[in-house]
Amino acid sequence: MRQFKIRNRVYNWLNFKQHITISCLLCRADTTADKPLCGLCIDSLPIASNACYCCGLPMLESFSQVCANCLKKPPAFDRCISAFQYDFPVNFLIQKIKHQRQIVFLPPLVKQLSKILIHSYDDEPWPETIIPVPLHNQRLRVRGFDQSLLLARKLHTGINENSVLSLESRLVKRQKYTDSQQGLTAKRRKTNLKNAFIISKSFSFRHVAIVDDVVTTGATVSEIALLLKKQGAERVDVWCLARTAVLQN
Numbered sequence: 001m002r003q004f005k006i007r008n009r010v011y012n013w014l015n016f017k018q019h020i021t022i023s024c025l026l027c028r029a030d031t032t033a034d035k036p037l038c039g040l041c042i043d044s045l046p047i048a049s050n051a052c053y054c055c056g057l058p059m060l061e062s063f064s065q066v067c068a069n070c071l072k073k074p075p076a077f078d079r080c081i082s083a084f085q086y087d088f089p090v091n092f093l094i095q096k097i098k099h100q101r102q103i104v105f106l107p108p109l110v111k112q113l114s115k116i117l118i119h120s121y122d123d124e125p126w127p128e129t130i131i132p133v134p135l136h137n138q139r140l141r142v143r144g145f146d147q148s149l150l151l152a153r154k155l156h157t158g159i160n161e162n163s164v165l166s167l168e169s170r171l172v173k174r175q176k177y178t179d180s181q182q183g184l185t186a187k188r189r190k191t192n193l194k195n196a197f198i199i200s201k202s203f204s205f206r207h208v209a210i211v212d213d214v215v216t217t218g219a220t221v222s223e224i225a226l227l228l229k230k231q232g233a234e235r236v237d238v239w240c241l242a243r244t245a246v247l248q249n
């Protein structure tokens, strides 16, 4: 009964929010409190296009599905699907979500990623499970929430009508506290992550998807993909809100 009352109050609050007019965070046009970005701004977010099937980075040439780098040296994961380019305002929104807990910006980004995923697996089998990139407890205490887990949960709910995948939030664990990957070169990112993760239990999944908010060099997801493949996964896909590149040295 008590739970019913609380749920009712939440529904009323959400309903109420639909009628409060606020200004779009990006262009100041009128929108409603449940939609912090107006429709026009959502439609003009920088969508990832002409991306390599394998690494998810934009390709200059469009005659091949896979970029020259992946043909030469394929990454540890098999496919990377990203919704956006990590350009303004997507980078700004992701930073707001991550560092200022402005979770309200997550739904429009997740909606776009869900749409792309449903399209991407039109003629390919879906992974059996979603695995969020784990956050170290120490960082979780500072940040107050786990953005990859939240993203994975929202995707799980959003796309599960089209698939039968599970969510495995405890299969991969972060056993070592590492420096933030931000600002590190590709080489430093790799060494920073050495022995950072462990697989906590045996599993029988053959095809899995790792979920992260932003994939930069791919060092984190590659490290996890390698571990999963060592334990029997045959195919590892990566799903992210945005894909970006850093200088390689």
Ligand SMILES: [Zn+2]
Pocket: 024, 025, 026, 027, 028, 029, 037, 038, 039, 040, 041, 042
């Ligand atoms: Zn707007």
Ligand SMILES: [Zn+2]
Pocket: 052, 053, 054, 055, 056, 057, 066, 067, 068, 069, 070, 071
């Ligand atoms: Zn590639």
